[in-house]
Amino acid sequence: MIELTQRIAIVGAGLCGSLLAINLAQRGFNINLFEKRTDLRKDTIEGGRSINLALSNRGLKALAMVGLEAEARKLCIPMEGRMIHDTSGQKRFSQYSGRENEYINSISRTGLNALLLDKLEEYSNVNVFFEAAIDTVDVVNSIIKYDYLDQRLEESFDVVFGTDGAGSRVRKSIYTELGDEAEYSSEFLEYGYKELEIPASVDGGFQIENNALHIWPRGHFMIIALPNLDGSFTVTMFNPYEGSVGFNSLKEDPEIMAYFQEYFPDLVDLLPALQDDFDDHPVGRLGTIKCAPWHFNQTCIMGDACHAIVPFYGQGMNASFEDVYVFDQLLTDHMNKSWPELFERFQIERKPDTDAIADLALDNFQEMQDKVDDPEFIKKRKLEMLLEKRFPAYYSKYSLVTFKDELSYEQAMTQGRAQDAYLLGLCSQESFQQPETDKELEAILNDMSKALKI
Ligand SMILES: Cc1cc2nc3c(=O)[nH]c(=O)nc-3n(C[C@H](O)[C@H](O)[C@H](O)COP(=O)(O)OP(=O)(O)OC[C@H]3O[C@@H](n4cnc5c(N)ncnc54)[C@H](O)[C@@H]3O)c2cc1C
Known part of the structure; x- marks a missing residue:
């Protein structure tokens, strides 16, 4: 007993x-x-x-x-969406939710x-x-x-x-x-991770947007950064172990600097301790x-x-x-x-x-490395955000998992995957136009509910 x-x-x-x-x-x-x-x-x-985590x-x-x-x-810094950085230094912000006051939090x-x-x-x-x-x-x-x-x-x-x-x-x-x-x-991935740091600016502020989770997606590798209360960002590289951009090849300058200049040029000036962080911080397993x-x-x-x-x-x-x-x-x-x-x-x-x-x-x-830059995925995210904004009872897969905690992970996965497949199918049709009116959005929701029986 x-x-x-x-x-x-x-x-x-x-x-x-x-x-x-x-x-x-x-x-x-x-x-x-x-x-x-x-x-x-x-x-x-x-x-x-300073290792931080997303608390939701x-x-x-x-x-x-x-x-x-x-x-x-x-102790939290709200992160309202992903700030996606491309190789030319262009940034695109993608909100996590179309509803007000739904965000994840960076916490030490x-x-x-x-x-x-x-x-x-x-x-x-x-x-x-x-x-x-x-x-x-x-x-x-x-x-x-x-x-x-x-x-x-x-x-x-x-x-x-x-x-x-x-x-x-x-x-x-x-x-x-x-x-x-x-x-x-x-089951371990053929990928590891290494942590680096973007320090606070001289006046103690943030050097990049603080209310976002930053991602530099590069196909089969990526970098992310989450803000800390002291103005710094914890930067995490996710790379394969093998290959030209693998951790086993990237060990010292000049390879490391050349790698950053080629794939992450906008990060070079933000990482003053790059080589030291590389030497001091181990590659973690995933x-x-x-x-x-x-x-x-x-x-x-x-x-x-x-x-x-x-x-x-x-x-x-x-x-x-x-x-x-x-x-x-x-x-x-x-x-x-x-x-x-x-x-x-x-x-x-x-x-x-x-x-x-x-x-x-x-x-x-897969999504973070690869898909966030994919045109169909971008169309789908835009549509999901519109649906959530205008019809707040609708939850995208990400929102079901992250924000709708009264649903179990299994329920969120089943419903979210079905919705994802449906909306991706819709967005990949040649005739697809982003809906503009509530009536068009409602029609999409109704068709999806019928098709998925939800
Ligand atoms: C790179 C990375 C990023 C992550 N980001 C996120 C995120 O953004 N959001 C999120 O939700 N999760 C994230 N996680 C996952 C999160 O870190 C873990 O799920 C979480 O720490 C699990 O907590 P735990 O207490 O079960 O285990 P742990 O945090 O591993 O704690 C185990 C504790 O047990 C102690 N211990 C171990 N062995 C013994 C022993 N023999 N005797 C006594 N004590 C012992 C350890 O010292 C430790 O204090 C991330 C993980 C990694 C690797």
């Missing part, structure tokens, strides 16, 4: 684990939260890089649940994580242990085995949550116990992990530990936060059940959705 007196271990005080700890602490459980790194509020990690409705909904939405919004990973850790200090029923690296979990007896301050320790709990990210030790412990019964797939089950006995995994995805929909953190939201609702409805029953319900309800966002994120990789 689930009882408030039970002791809970959460492994990983990243975004998902810290939010889960707040939520369970607010319910009155006794929590020990273990984090292998030092306290990010005291030590700068990741070599001082699903994540905000979960932050609101624990009373942190307003505080989180203070460290700032958000620090906000969650600060909040945890309000609860006397939570103990946080930094530099406590869990090695394995005895999932039969719910015993965690870990290194803490030069000691090797073992501790028994009633329940263990693994929110320890894509390389989860908790997941490995479950799968070692399950052997062949476990299903696990990890992969999708799908697995089952997500639990064994009294142990359950959440967040990237059970569904790491590629970052092209800006939804990995949002999905991990939404896990905590969905779990909270299940806990409210099923406090009279056992933990394993609750974990099973969580997996049954949530896995189709996290599989869906994993697939959508891979679709968006």
